[in-house]
Amino acid sequence: MRHVLFQDPDPASAGPPVPVWADAATPTPGPEQVLIEVHAAGLNRADLLQRDADYRPPAGESAVPGLECAGRIVALGSRVTDLRIGDRVCALLGSGGYATHVVAPRAQVLAVPDGWSMTEAAALPEALATAWWNLRMLGGLRPGDRVLVHAANSGVGTMAVRLARALGASVAGTVRTAALAERVRLLGADPVVVSTAADAERTLREQAPEGFDIVLDLVGAAVAGLTLTGLRTGGRWLCVGVLSGDEVALSLRTVIRRRLVLTGGSIRSLPAAEKAAIIADVRRRGPWAAPDGIRPVLAAAYPPAGVTAALEHLERGGLLGKIVLDFSR
Ligand SMILES: NC(=O)c1ccc[n+]([C@@H]2O[C@H](COP(=O)([O-])OP(=O)(O)OC[C@H]3O[C@@H](n4cnc5c(N)ncnc54)[C@H](OP(=O)(O)O)[C@@H]3O)[C@@H](O)[C@H]2O)c1
The missing domain is CATH 3.90.180.10 (Medium-chain alcohol dehydrogenases, catalytic domain)
Structure with a gap:
């Protein structure tokens, strides 16, 4: 798999740390987790704060940015019985969304509604x-x-x-x-x-x-x-x-x-049980998945190779809605 890490800039440059794609070992899901092949990842202001070292990932989370993604399940933890390989899902993550693969707690996963694109679904969980x-x-x-x-x-x-x-x-x-x-x-x-x-x-x-x-x-x-x-x-x-x-x-x-x-x-630093309770409440009572349900507003989509430009766009602001990385591009 590949994922993004922030690297210190060239010493001659006064710019911020630079997002760089790197190879990594594909993780194995724990008993209550699923492995997602990422098709799209949402960007959040927190990613910029993390890049600029104003906001450290909470204990136990990796340095790979990315608080949400959408994709297909490619492996299931031993105690996950209500999801299947191939399911289209989106997930609220503590880190790791800027990657080709990520493990997510089963309790933080939502089904992608029929008719939604992966880019739309990737923009949903955090917001x-x-x-x-x-x-x-x-x-x-x-x-x-x-x-x-x-x-x-x-x-x-x-x-x-x-x-x-x-x-x-x-x-x-x-x-x-x-x-x-x-x-x-x-x-x-x-x-x-x-x-x-x-x-x-x-x-x-x-x-x-x-x-x-x-x-x-x-x-x-x-x-x-x-x-x-x-x-x-x-x-x-x-x-x-x-x-x-x-x-x-x-x-x-x-x-x-x-x-x-x-x-x-x-929300990022909440204990896992409290995040699970929020997602469970959304799943049970949220109007998000109805046919006329609410959808995220997409401002722009970038290919994975455009992660630097995507973050610069987010930083410039003046946007309406979310920016996503679209892995199909
Ligand atoms: N507590 C939590 O659990 C939690 C979860 C998610 C997000 N957040 C926080 O919620 C905020 C929004 O997140 P997001 O990802 O939705 O952000 P975003 O899409 O990047 O949007 C940032 C917004 O803040 C405005 N803004 C930026 N700097 C500002 C300033 N100095 N004064 C006034 N407005 C300013 C921007 O205005 P322009 O577009 O005009 O530049 C834009 O409307 C961030 O502070 C983020 O850290 C908190």
Whole structure:
């Protein structure tokens, strides 16, 4: 098999570590695992953070990047009885998705719905599990709730907009540029506020005066003012990402007076049993696999040889949805 590792750049270059394909031994699945021949792998912001050494893989995970993939099962662990060789699956991974083969815990595998391409399926697990865990399991989203999604154009954000809508919520979003606002509106978010505008807080107050039950925060410090402006009394601030910084001035008196709830967590570093519980809940109750179910938004696909360009594209931002590596290209 082959997989990607980040190598230090040429000392003369000031650039970041470089993704390089390398040969490796094909792993054997443990009793509760399956071996997947990877047909497509999703990229995530965490891959860039890992490349830049801001985010180490959790203990027990390999240095091979990649938090999700789709492909066919080519070997089964001895205790896996409900899957078959050849099944089309996608999987939430702790690492290792940028590879021709990867082992995945059986409990973190989902069937690829009929009619879906492998590239679509590869873009599903991380964004869906993150959105589901936060909105449903931590945030307790109910039909009729009002949800604000920061970075609504991102991989997780686009999925969260679609998921919250599918669960009966009304959804608003923030993005950094006006060009993306219209595209996010077409996904079903309204209003969509440009968070970098000087009058963003006033605009949000005017356009969503009733406030939000839930804010899904993928951004952190730069939008904390919008979060606190937007939350209604009793609202829930679901802290998922801190790309713009992790320190905010927060009046605890405000938290008490407005009965705010703040949650946080990183899906990658959850114990295996908790990841399994999220995927089991998605499998049981998620609207993702229905014929008219929600699908991930794909921004671009690259061949495996284009992994450097794919990561550069992700880093440039301004995307709507996810980037994937497509191994059929
Ligand atoms: N806690 C968890 O379990 C978990 C799981 C998955 C993801 N995450 C986090 O969720 C966030 C989104 O992940 P993703 O993979 O969906 O990301 P992504 O597709 O790469 O999108 C990143 C988003 O963040 C915006 N952004 C980047 N830097 C920013 C800054 N300095 N200020 C404001 N906005 C900024 C980008 O805006 P532009 O497009 O305009 O550049 C884009 O909307 C990341 O922080 C990631 O680490 C957390």
